[in-house]
Amino acid sequence: MTTEPVNRQWLLARRPRGAVTEADFTWHEAPVPEPAEGEVLVRVLVLSADPTQRGWIAGDTYLPAVRINEVVRSLGFGRVVASRHPGFAPGDLVSGLLGWQDYALIGTGAAATLGKVPPGTSAEHALGVLGLNGWTAYFGLLDVGRPQPGETVVVSGAAGATGALVGQIAKIKGCRVIGIAGGPDKCGWLTGTAGLDAAIDYKSENVAARLAELCPKGIDVYFDNVGGPILEAALGRLALRGRVVLCGGIAHYNDTAPPTGPANYLNLIVQRGRMEGFIVLDYAARLPEAIGPLMGWLAEGRLILPIDMQHGLEAAPATLMRLFDGRNQGKQLLRIAD
């Protein structure tokens, strides 16, 4: 007598108010589904935790909101276990929107968003440097921010998965780079391993004063992952024709009240500055442009992304919550199967 395999899942119980909590999710066990014509069944191995997931469960954003009692949307890495889709065969390694579950059934429409991972690529690389974080850093910095060699680039959330790559790519491009992060460990990593020119610890230092010291000629490109007072401090130090790349606003994601906007936004007039938002999904057609350089820099050891790996599907809510209190150092992942 064999035990029927079970698909363990986390469903969205309610939309979060303020900070994400475990009570926003419900544990659920369902039978493992069979793929219909055009569908692929994926065994999920590693899940990615990303700040944007807060937005996906809170309401409609650039993607429709996850519905109540639907599996929580998440990027993940897995192995095809059954396929009735001509593009995928059992054993293929894939990444895509797999969700908080053991088995993901990817339908015809969504199968287009399932990407094959080249053999030999680790989950860490597939979900980090060669995944959404790498693409976001690459296009956000280079296409939206357009830094020139010798310019001063400042990045917040600099020890996070996207920020860490932004800082290193800016160095590769010949910029002076200052990272803003919370705590001495993260700051030490930025000026040590990541090779940035300076780091600011927003938990113990006056960010505006330190930016004034470190950026005597102003900030040419500010890559913002956090919003809030740090965005204001950077706007206040913008150089003539400075660019603010809006990638995220993690300082606001758990707000219950509307966030405050940057009070000094009129500095964009004085400095003839530009503040621009982007969504990496828009660059889908241009991903090949990024993949080559990212793989090259990775192979040369010029892009390093620390991995913070948690374990067990049960820990999915807690793993996501780590992002919002800044406990993660680098890319936050969750291994749910080997």
Add this chain to the structure above:
Amino acid sequence: MTTEPVNRQWLLARRPRGAVTEADFTWHEAPVPEPAEGEVLVRVLVLSADPTQRGWIAGDTYLPAVRINEVVRSLGFGRVVASRHPGFAPGDLVSGLLGWQDYALIGTGAAATLGKVPPGTSAEHALGVLGLNGWTAYFGLLDVGRPQPGETVVVSGAAGATGALVGQIAKIKGCRVIGIAGGPDKCGWLTGTAGLDAAIDYKSENVAARLAELCPKGIDVYFDNVGGPILEAALGRLALRGRVVLCGGIAHYNDTAPPTGPANYLNLIVQRGRMEGFIVLDYAARLPEAIGPLMGWLAEGRLILPIDMQHGLEAAPATLMRLFDGRNQGKQLLRIAD
């Protein structure tokens, strides 16, 4: 016995705190100066009142602040009465930074900013459609905002000197145009004489609700002259890849506390939007690009700028103050001599 001519002037007495008041200025009478080598003496005929003057007297901005006891900086139109500069002769009509005074002595350096006005050009045109307002509307809308035919353009301060021209130029370029202004007279002018598609009276209507009605596909270009809650309402309705042109923030200029920033600035990420500031002085080298089209549209009757003319140098502070309580309809000028 002849009376020595007197140069009546308004000097800056103190930096304004909150709203500009007459007590921020001192009346002064001085002898009319004689031009030295390289200098030009101009009889000031008409002064322009511009919101940016609040910034010039409050502190350093994109120009160094007016110093205490210095003549208040102002654009103006006048006639050369004496010249020791090879480029100017008595009788020439000129415009430039003449200041709140009867006679302006323009030195060698600053003479570069004195422009000759073609004979036959009125002060109203020289200081309006063919002056700073026209250039600001032209480059701000077309170079920063880049509207395409058929796109929806929204402009605030739409009955003001710059806003009125922005709306009409956007119509000339084939856009759907909605103007935001205060009061039924201004709004009637926008949809009547100026030919805009719709107007919103921010004093009596809910701007966000009206924008939702009038811009079902969102706002492609928002030209902001005011900041504050109207900027927020427009950001909340931004179309995909919408552009916000930051020209000014008159709602904030008299603030004593720091202004509030747009709380929904993260909508720039969701909509992949761009918010960009500019200063028209940066376009000095490109002014010829604008002058031709502006003169052409003016001659064809396609650009109409109502003039609000006050009288007498004594009224200079009161005339400036009219801008901040929205009493001016169109271009605010002050005639100080015939």
